Amino acid sequence: MSQTQPKEKIDPPMPAITPGERNRTLLAEVKERSGTNFSRCYQCRACGNGCPFVQAMDYPPNVVLRMLQYGLDREVMECKTIWICAGCHTCSSQCPMAIDIAGVMGTLRLLAVERGVAIAKPNILDFHEEVLRSVERYGRAHKLGIMWRYKLQTRRWFSDMDTGLKMLAKRKLELRPSRVKAIKEIEDLFKCYWREGK
Amino acid sequence: MSAQQHLDFSYFPGCSMATTAAESNASMMKAARILGLNLIELEDWNCCGSSSAQTLCENLALGMAARNLSLAPAGRPLVAMCPRCLHYLRHAQACLRKDPEIHRELEERWARPIPLDLEIIHFLEVLVRYGLDRLKSNVKRSLKGLRFVPYYGCTVFRPPDLERDKYFQGEMEHVLTVLGAESVVGAYTHRCCGSFLSATDPELVAPLVNEIVDSSVMAKAHCLVTACAMCQLNLEIRCSSQVKLPIFHFSEILALALGAEDYEDWFVRHLVDPRPLLQELALVA
Numbered sequence: 001m002s003q004t005q006p007k008e009k010i011d012p013p014m015p016a017i018t019p020g021e022r023n024r025t026l027l028a029e030v031k032e033r034s035g036t037n038f039s040r041c042y043q044c045r046a047c048g049n050g051c052p053f054v055q056a057m058d059y060p061p062n063v064v065l066r067m068l069q070y071g072l073d074r075e076v077m078e079c080k081t082i083w084i085c086a087g088c089h090t091c092s093s094q095c096p097m098a099i100d101i102a103g104v105m106g107t108l109r110l111l112a113v114e115r116g117v118a119i120a121k122p123n124i125l126d127f128h129e130e131v132l133r134s135v136e137r138y139g140r141a142h143k144l145g146i147m148w149r150y151k152l153q154t155r156r157w158f159s160d161m162d163t164g165l166k167m168l169a170k171r172k173l174e175l176r177p178s179r180v181k182a183i184k185e186i187e188d189l190f191k192c193y194w195r196e197g198k
Numbered sequence: 199m200s201a202q203q204h205l206d207f208s209y210f211p212g213c214s215m216a217t218t219a220a221e222s223n224a225s226m227m228k229a230a231r232i233l234g235l236n237l238i239e240l241e242d243w244n245c246c247g248s249s250s251a252q253t254l255c256e257n258l259a260l261g262m263a264a265r266n267l268s269l270a271p272a273g274r275p276l277v278a279m280c281p282r283c284l285h286y287l288r289h290a291q292a293c294l295r296k297d298p299e300i301h302r303e304l305e306e307r308w309a310r311p312i313p314l315d316l317e318i319i320h321f322l323e324v325l326v327r328y329g330l331d332r333l334k335s336n337v338k339r340s341l342k343g344l345r346f347v348p349y350y351g352c353t354v355f356r357p358p359d360l361e362r363d364k365y366f367q368g369e370m371e372h373v374l375t376v377l378g379a380e381s382v383v384g385a386y387t388h389r390c391c392g393s394f395l396s397a398t399d400p401e402l403v404a405p406l407v408n409e410i411v412d413s414s415v416m417a418k419a420h421c422l423v424t425a426c427a428m429c430q431l432n433l434e435i436r437c438s439s440q441v442k443l444p445i446f447h448f449s450e451i452l453a454l455a456l457g458a459e460d461y462e463d464w465f466v467r468h469l470v471d472p473r474p475l476l477q478e479l480a481l482v483a
Contacts, residue, residue: 052390056402084402087249088352088390109253127398131250135262139244141213147397160400163435170467172218172431180244185308189262194255 022071026111030068034107038065040097047091047101057081058120061091061101064108074117082108083121114193126153136190139180144173202234205328208276209237210266212283213245219427219447221464226279226321226449232456233332235324237277240269246283247290249394261304263290268310275317277324279449281353281426288318320354321449322369322425333376338457341379343479346451347414348374348381349422351429352390370425370448377455384417386410391432400436407436415441420475423448434469444472454481 031037041062048060058080059067067076076082085105092100112119119125130150134142147164167173180186215223230237247262263286270276278284294301295314305312325333348370371381389410392403411433414422421444424430433445450464454476461482465473476482 052392052406053395053402056399084395084399086390086393086395087252088393090352090388090390106252110256113254121398124394124398127394128250128253131248132254132258135245135248135251140216141245141248143213143218150397163400166469167218167435170469172467174217178213178216181242185265186244188307189258189265192255192258192261194251194258 017070017072022073024069024071024073026073026076027068027071029111030104030107033111034100034104036100036103036107038068038099038101038104041065041099042097044096046094046096050090050094051085052088052090053084053086056084061085061105065099065101065104076108077112077115077117078120080120081105082112083119083124085109123154126150132194134177136186136195138177139183139186140178142174142177144168144175145177147173202332204234204236206236206238206274207324208270208274209239210243210246210270210276210278210283210287211239212243212278212280213248214280214427214431218431221467222279222427222430222447222449224460225447225453225458225464228458228460229449229453229456230321232336232453232458233325233329235329238274240266240276243269246280246286248282248286252286259286260290260293260300263287264294264304264312265308267291267294267316268304268308268312270313270316272311272313272316275319275324277319277321279321279427281320281351282428284318284320285353291316291318320366320425322354322366322373325373325452326369330373330376333373333456336456337377339455339481341374341377341451341455341481344379344451344481345382345418345420346374346379346446347385347387347417347419347422349385349387349410349414349424349429349433349445351424351426352388352393354425366425370423374423374448374451374455377452379451379455382414382417382419385414385419385422391426391429392436393428393432396432396436403432404436404438407433408439411437411439411441411443414443415439419443420479421446421472423451437470442470444468444470444475446472 043062045062048054048062051061054060064076064081082105087102089102092102095101127150130146131141134146211223243266245262247259251259251262354366375381392406396403423446425448430445430447454461
């Protein structure tokens with residue numbers, strides 16, 4: 001990737017910590033839920049260097065793994081990195097120790113939602129919630145409705161307006177949603193954690 | 199299409215193919231019909247769950263994908279074109295194999311079997327497995343002169359929990375060079391297109407998309423051919439480079455080579471009009 005600019009802030013200053021004083025509960029839970037043992041990470045940074053989105057992250061993926069090992073649970077739960085991660089698995093496929101880092105990020109997102117922590121990229125959470133509301137209603141995603149409600153939620157009316165209009169003009173956004181007939185089966189699926197909590 | 203034996207497959211379109219990428223769906227159906235591949239849409243399918251369910255609720259994500267599996271009749275493979283749908287359907291099947299209790303519970307809930315040995319494959323796999331001979335005997339327009347970048351995006355072969363499944367590396371080149379086109383090397387063929395970040399953080403995605411398109415321009419390609427409907431959309435709507443290349447769905451180029459005549463309906467839906475390029479190469483009138 002010789003064309004990319006040198007990245008600033010690849011290693012932000014870390015707070016002083018005393019690892020022995022922490023109980024690292026998040027670490028154990030992440031390992032169990034993700035089924036991924038990242039003890040063999042030796043901080044080679046292949047994941048951070050290959051990640052297409054690392055510029056927008058507050059910590060590169062390898063640092064998130066290290067923070068988990070140091071017991072910086074709150075900092076991990078509230079970081080942007082886990083939300084910027086789009087799950088493209090570039091890191092996982094480049095890791096010389098075959099650690100599924102993207103899988104760990106996925107588990108961290110689930111845990112952040114379940115624990116109700118402050119989400120560092122609330123607009124991304126809003127977007128996913130709008131997608132699910134649409135799927136709950138119709139059984140399928142209705143993109144025009146999702147974008148409309150997402151704009152309503154985030155109040156970013158005029159950002160990106162021209163793209164939406166171009167898509168409408170090309171009839172890429174259907175006005176009417178396509179629906180599942182057995183909608184009761186879909187409703188039953190939504191009797192779930194996301195809708196009803198623990 | 200007379201002597202050709204017809205082969206039946208179940209087909210899961212997914213939300214993108216059914217709406218924003220309707221041109222990909224139409225051209226794939228056309229190509230399949232010409233090749234004698236009978237894609238039978240799953241009756242009353244639902245959204246595969248997508249990254250949104252996967253992000254917010256594991257059980258919901260599993261249930262959404264599993265319901266689709268419960269709709270697939272036994273005895274014929276289930277085909278998907280969208281790589282993410284394919285991934286989530288396969289992932290759900292893998293989860294159900296590991297967890298017989300949930301498998302039984304879902305089967306009872308819907309009173310339908312969820313076959314764990316159901317084969318779930320990408321349309322590319324169908325072509326390579328059953329279609330190569332059929333391709334040669336059905337070419338109507340040679341793609342000679344068309345220099346393309348095979349853009350796979352991230353999902354077709356990346357997910358590690360599916361690493362035992364078939365890789366599709368090289369298959370688009372395989373098929374399109376049989377049809378006369380020329381594959382170009384040196385561009386970013388597997389770089390992630392930005393996925394849902396294109397909707398939430400477009401300013402982050404635009405430079406990445408530009409890098410992908412610019413790398414194709416530098417490799418002297420005429421166009422990019424994608425295996426994924428979301429990639430196709432993101433590469434079109436987020437490219438702000440001066441030189442924009444047409445972004446084709448793989449199925450469009452395929453159907454064109456097989457002699458489809460309804461291409462106008464697909465190409466008017468593109469944000470970067472591919473018709474001048476195709477006219478220049480005398481592929482369309």
